[in-house]
Amino acid sequence: MFLLLGTTGVCFGQGAIVSSAGPVHRGMGGASTAAPISALGALYWNPATISGMEHGELEVGMDLLFTQHRVDSTFGPFSGSTEAEPGTFPIPNIGWVHHLENSPVSLGLSVNAVAGFKTNVQSDPTNPVMSPQPTGLGRVSSEASFLQIAPVISYALTDRISIGGGPVITSGQVGLEPFVFGSANSDSTYSSGRSSRYHWGGGLQAGVYFIPNEDWRFGASFKSPSWMEEFEFYGEDETGAPRELSAHIDLPMILSLGTAYAGFDKWLLAVDLRYIDYANADGFGDPATYDATGRLNGLDWSSVMAVAFGAQRAIGDRAFIRGGYSYNQNPVRESESFYNVATPLIYEHTLSVGGSYKLNEMLALNIAYSHFFENSRTGPIVMPGVGAIPGSSVTNEMSADVLSFGILMRQ
Template identity: 65%
Template sequence: MISQQAYSQGIIISAGGPVHRSMGGASTAAPTSAIGALYWNPATISGMEKGELEVGLDLLSTDHQVQSTFGPFEGSTDADPGVLPVPNFGWVHPILGSRWTLGLGVNSVAGFKTSLSADPTNPVLAPQPTGLGGVNSEATFLQITPVLSYAATDRLSFAAGPLITTGQLGIDPFVFDGVNADSTYSSGRAAKYHWGGGFQAGAFYTGQNGVNLGASIKSPTWMEQFEFQGKDENGLPRTLTADFDLPLIVSVGAALTSYQDWLFAVDARFIDYANTDGLGDSATFQADGSLKGLDWSSIFALSMGAQRRINERIQLRCGYTFNQNPIRNSESFYNVASPLIYQHLLSVGASYNLCRDVSINTAYSHYFENTREGPIVSPASGPVAGTSVTNRLSADVFSFGVTMRH
């Protein structure tokens, strides 16, 4: 029941920066920008024509509504998380006279922020212990990805590197630890940034017929146990803990470059939420009232993008993303605070070359509204007959950035 607003394939952000975003996040075989090349397949940096430094900023605005019923009582509450900034950075540098290429990405790869006020007219948000009360949460997972790519031949490249991740969480009410003596949940704010790590590897092949192929794997990101500062029923300090990792991700892709001034790309992705600590653990309440996990399902996602060079200065792009929903209807209550349920995303964007080696990039994405509805669940007795909780979510993202080539 962490309340989160994100624009992602579940908690994972599907794209970074305006160029990558306007291609629908398809980049496993299409290195259209430094951020995009590093995001899903590090081996594609060997296929870039020049070295590149790219910086981007996404601005996320969400529309999240929670509606619930309990017998004759019914209410609806809108969240007010504000606009969430999401920065991205990518640097690619071919080593002259060698087959090696260096890369470094610094990207917000997962995150959310929301604020739902306590609402006595909305059963699920009624004050504790009757309901959850106000639900406020925020999370940021920033990933640092140094990469080394080797061109084994003129057409085939391999790459690998570590995933260095830092995360910050705040959850109110903190339902992942036991209740206080008065049957209320404490709020929880992480006392520090927590760290974790993993690895990634990829392969990239450039075909003679203009068809490029790519594949990559990102291991689970294993985070240290999160510790939170809470309070007991008397207002005295209490330490809370929870385990949350980021999932294994496998991507394959293809790109078509044989048509003059056109580029087409498609990615297929598997995200293994079901076997990820915290996200995939069963959504059951323990004897102390703590929620074990969110019970997310593993999903497949499909991304498609097209790029058209209009002239020496202007490039236009569009993209589409579809992904399965990691949250089942029966789990709507557990995810009042994690309604990451979008399935359809449409993006458009453009780049304008100020000069040969500098361009400005923009993009806009719309996440179409989706809903999940299920019963209210009591920690003591399970699903409550005659009740329902509906999460409704849509989002818009505005992106802009600058690319400098060398």
């Protein structure tokens, strides 16, 4: 028989991490470690930069994610292709920054959907991998949402350097079908798994922001892993009787470095470099091997580097236009395509555009659009106890688009 591959809904952006927060930040391609031009962008990658913002503000944004996902497979003389129907996934973001009067202290609070995904690939008897259990996977459905609440304090040591940080509180819910992070049923099928409740965890973040002169800015930040409690799932055995399932899933550590240049009239240029440590995050970095019961231990993702470029230009006194590009290494190797059918956001290249219009000195409207260029991973079908099947293949292909809009209210 086919053993079902690892399916998880925890894949949403830069690998598994949403790369930007809100339309202003998205328009800059996610570059903000040294370019605090909005509350959400400043809070998302470097808490120290809120000291460098000209005004306190409240920013509210909503991203709408549209994905296109296809699964192709070949097994002996049989081959087929199946399109997913994931629908539209909303990603809300709220950021607030306040400068205490006559004080070097600035306060911030962000509420971000930092990770989330939904896919739904119907059972397809003409596609070997998607054929009904236990021959193949059957229907693959995954849905996940990770929300972070991050209170921040930043302290301006001088006019040129500030430090900041705070705790990060994370809440997550995951649904997986089939649930191969648990043992197989006695008939070699796998249960579905829906987390019994929202699960909680946390970590911390810290950063530094340096302004050597009027033209240049530099920043660096650290986000610890989000250590989550063990996820518990409701499932059922081959008779329909209830089963209790579990999995360990943490979000990875992230290191960011950034610089920004404002020496050209009406222009701001920004570059970020990031390291995302998937290899040491539970669930993502655990080896993609099966135990004697058919349970998959992990996805064996690699740690990756990512780079983001952003540019903003003022148009008169009220409008701004932005453009950005980001590239990230792919955490999924070709040989692991079989284990990642339900983690299809394997993109590498993204282009973004955006703009803002100030209705008055207090209120601005923001919009942005990102296109994640199509990418694919192809590898063999892998059976437990047997290994890779010669002549077999599984290909995941994906592309995505994000429309982001919101408002910014200055204090």
